[in-house]
Amino acid sequence: MINMNENHISKNIEKIRQNINLACKESGRKADDIIILGVTKTIDAEDIKKAVDEGIYHLGENRVQEFLEKEDKIDNVKWHIIGHLQTNKVKYIIGKTFLIHSVESIKLAKEIDRLSSQKGITTDVLIEVNVSGEESKYGIRCEDIDSFLDEIDKFNAVKVKGFMTMAPKDAADNEIRQIFRKLYKIYVDISQKKYNNISMEYLSMGMSSDYELAILEGANIVRVGSAMFKQ
Ligand SMILES: *Cc1c(COP(=O)(O)O)cnc(C)c1O
Numbered sequence: 001m002i003n004m005n006e007n008h009i010s011k012n013i014e015k016i017r018q019n020i021n022l023a024c025k026e027s028g029r030k031a032d033d034i035i036i037l038g039v040t041k042t043i044d045a046e047d048i049k050k051a052v053d054e055g056i057y058h059l060g061e062n063r064v065q066e067f068l069e070k071e072d073k074i075d076n077v078k079w080h081i082i083g084h085l086q087t088n089k090v091k092y093i094i095g096k097t098f099l100i101h102s103v104e105s106i107k108l109a110k111e112i113d114r115l116s117s118q119k120g121i122t123t124d125v126l127i128e129v130n131v132s133g134e135e136s137k138y139g140i141r142c143e144d145i146d147s148f149l150d151e152i153d154k155f156n157a158v159k160v161k162g163f164m165t166m167a168p169k170d171a172a173d174n175e176i177r178q179i180f181r182k183l184y185k186i187y188v189d190i191s192q193k194k195y196n197n198i199s200m201e202y203l204s205m206g207m208s209s210d211y212e213l214a215i216l217e218g219a220n221i222v223r224v225g226s227a228m229f230k231q
Contacts (some may be wrong), residue, residue, distance in 0.1 A: 009050040012228050016211075020222070023215040034215060037080055037204070039225030041066060045073040047229060052077055058098065060223055064089045071096060082164070082204075082223055084138050087111045095121055101164040101204050101223075104128040104139050109152045116157035123157065126164040126204055129186075131179045134168060145186060153195045160195075162202035163187055164221075167210055180205050180217035187218070 016036065024031045038056040040048050041063065048059065052074065059074070061067035062083020071079055078098035085093075085102050093100075094115045103109050103125045116123045127148065130139030140148050152160055165183050167176040184203060191200035206214025208227035215222065 007050055008231055009047060009229060010054050012230065013051060013054045013056065016224060016227055019212050020215060023212040027216045029215065033220055035202075035221045037082075037221055037223045038228050039082065039207075039223050040070060040229075041083075041225060043225075043229050045070055048074055051228060056228070058221075060101070062102075064092055067096075068092060090115055094123065095119055097123065099161065099202065100125045102126075102128045102138065103152075103158075103160075104130075106148070106151050109155055109158050113155035113158045121157070122159050124159050124161045126162050126202060127152075127160060129163050129165045129183055131165050131183050132168050132171075137166065139165065142182065142186060145190070149190065149195065149198055153197050156197060158197065160198040162200050162204065164204035166207070167205075167213075173210075173213060176210050177213050177217055180214050180219065184218035 020034055021031050035058050036056060037058045037060045038051045039060045041061055048070065058078050058080060060080040060082040061070065067079065067081060079096060080099045080101055081093060081097050082101045085100065085108060087108050090111045100123065104127065112123050112125065128139040129142060129145065130137045131142055133141060152158060163183055167179050183205065187200050187203050202221050203219050204221040204223060205219035206222040208224050211222035211224055
């Protein structure tokens with residue numbers, strides 16, 4: 001089939017899909033099970049729509065202000081908040097997200113719970129985990145996951161659906177894979193435990209530089225920005 005909308009974004013997406021297919025083949029997984037989340041920070045609505053035209057229906061923003069500006073202009077997509085979220089900004093986004101990837105404090109979870117129940121809705125979230133333990137990173141430590149989940153399980157309007165992590169920027173492939181593998185193992189362990197408001201459905205790992213590695217290690221959401229929108 002000839003694609004009449006040939007542009008750099010559609011070419012980038014085709015390449016990303018090919019790479020994902022290869023990683024799925026190598027790890028015995030199905031490409032249909034992987035959500036490609038287009039990360040649209042700094043990208044304008046016109047270019048974002050080109051990605052949507054290529055079947056990218058999940059979009060991620062890391063800043064609330066930018067999210068609110070774009071959320072109005074683009075229809076029929078599911079929005080994810082992936083960046084650090086301040087508690088005082090929750091009120092602007094509640095009810096507008098498919099998934100918030102960056103819950104890493106009980107204070108934040110509590111505010112999401114409070115505003116969700118006020119609206120009579122539930123909000124799906126991921127817990128951000130700082131697997132590598134870098135000081136500069138947001139996220140809870142692996143050793144704190146159990147107690148964190150016990151605490152957050154008490155909030156009925158917040159539903160935990162899995163974990164998100166970021167690998168260190170310039171680490172070697174095998175180091176990155178170990179980080180992803182560690183979180184996947186915890187994800188599987190937790191999925192076998194009984195909670196009220198917690199289920200393990202999404203594992204959000206991998207960005208432009210390491211999404212193939214993340215898929216090899218069990219990610220089912222990859223957050224791809226620059227590789228999708230670069231010229
Ligand atoms: C920007 C960002 C991404 C995407 O980064 P790229 O390297 O451009 O793919 C993924 N996750 C988070 C949390 C981000 O802030």
